[in-house]
Amino acid sequence: MGKKLDGKKIAEKYREDIKILINNKLNLGYNPPCLANILVGNDGGSVYYVNNQNKLCEKLGIKVKSIHLEENVSQAELLEIIEKLNEDVEVQGIILQLPLPKHINEDYVTEKISYEKDIDGLSTISTGKFYKGEKCFIPCTPKGIIELIKSSNIELEGKNAVVIGRSNIVGKPIAQLLLNENATVTICHSKTKDLKKICNKADILVAAIGKPGFVTADYVKENAVVIDVGTTMIDGKIQGDVIYNEVIEKAAFVTPVPGGVGAMTTTMLLKNLCEGLK
Ligand code: NAP
Numbered sequence: 001m002g003k004k005l006d007g008k009k010i011a012e013k014y015r016e017d018i019k020i021l022i023n024n025k026l027n028l029g030y031n032p033p034c035l036a037n038i039l040v041g042n043d044g045g046s047v048y049y050v051n052n053q054n055k056l057c058e059k060l061g062i063k064v065k066s067i068h069l070e071e072n073v074s075q076a077e078l079l080e081i082i083e084k085l086n087e088d089v090e091v092q093g094i095i096l097q098l099p100l101p102k103h104i105n106e107d108y109v110t111e112k113i114s115y116e117k118d119i120d121g122l123s124t125i126s127t128g129k130f131y132k133g134e135k136c137f138i139p140c141t142p143k144g145i146i147e148l149i150k151s152s153n154i155e156l157e158g159k160n161a162v163v164i165g166r167s168n169i170v171g172k173p174i175a176q177l178l179l180n181e182n183a184t185v186t187i188c189h190s191k192t193k194d195l196k197k198i199c200n201k202a203d204i205l206v207a208a209i210g211k212p213g214f215v216t217a218d219y220v221k222e223n224a225v226v227i228d229v230g231t232t233m234i235d236g237k238i239q240g241d242v243i244y245n246e247v248i249e250k251a252a253f254v255t256p257v258p259g260g261v262g263a264m265t266t267t268m269l270l271k272n273l274c275e276g277l278k
Helices: 007-027 044-060 075-087 106-111 124-132 140-150 171-180 195-199 261-275
Strands: 034-040 063-069 093-096 160-164 184-188 204-207 225-228 232-234 237-239
Touching: 007 044, 007 140, 007 261, 034 044, 034 075, 034 261, 044 063, 044 232, 044 261, 063 075, 075 093, 075 106, 093 261, 124 171, 140 171, 140 225, 140 261, 160 171, 160 195, 171 184, 171 204, 184 195
Parallel strands: 034 063, 034 093, 160 184, 160 204, 204 225
Antiparallel strands: 232 237
């Protein structure tokens, strides 16, 4: 029987550090940090994520400008809001919750967030710097996964890591961060052949698919570390990609959903906001 990789508990330690950082800045006469988050429509996972952000900001003393737009908002209106937030001197970080409705060009709009406020590191400039190993905001979910693994004293160097999913927001950047830690990385996707066989070789298995219950115990090698990134809202309940109860019988560590990666993601977002570009 493996252990739960408790993102909630580990995130708590990072939150204490963020609080100290904010207090130090306030004592020096700075204003509290300010986050702007934009949500378009009512995607279940996104609403859940933004609500968590807002609650956590309140807890840590971070100011939030939370903008919730109708599903049918035009691209031009959204761009105007982003432009205003770029110019707003009070705002240090902007997060545009993805996915956006189909009529909005996600890549085009994301690009309009100023690089200095792009705390989720999704713009082309941030992405270029990230893959070149230059100073930039590291995308929050992958950053949270690495911090979760490292603070649990799990060794990555020389390990076989398999990532299921190749999105720009999770799959590709987590693969890069695992590579930076000297793991040997395989990226899988919907066209991968013999997926189960590949996963069975993974010391570290990251599931970022968005298909609840996809990863069963027979995908998992004995004593593997299994990271469940999936968050799909079903009947008001958040569901991961991994069947936790089954997989924990075989793996060494598994992240639960909720209380795993998601808890770390929000915390990393606020860490990026408060630390600025390092
Ligand atoms: P995405 O853009 O939809 O990517 C999903 C990936 O899964 C794609 O690369 C897709 O392959 C792959 N895939 C789909 N079906 C597959 C199959 N049968 N076998 C192998 N691969 C398959 O999703 P995303 O944005 O990366 O997010 C993934 C999940 O993580 C979602 O549930 C999302 O809500 C969640 N998420 C959670 C957090 C958090 O903080 N916890 C943050 C971000 C996202 P193709 O490329 O071939 O289509």
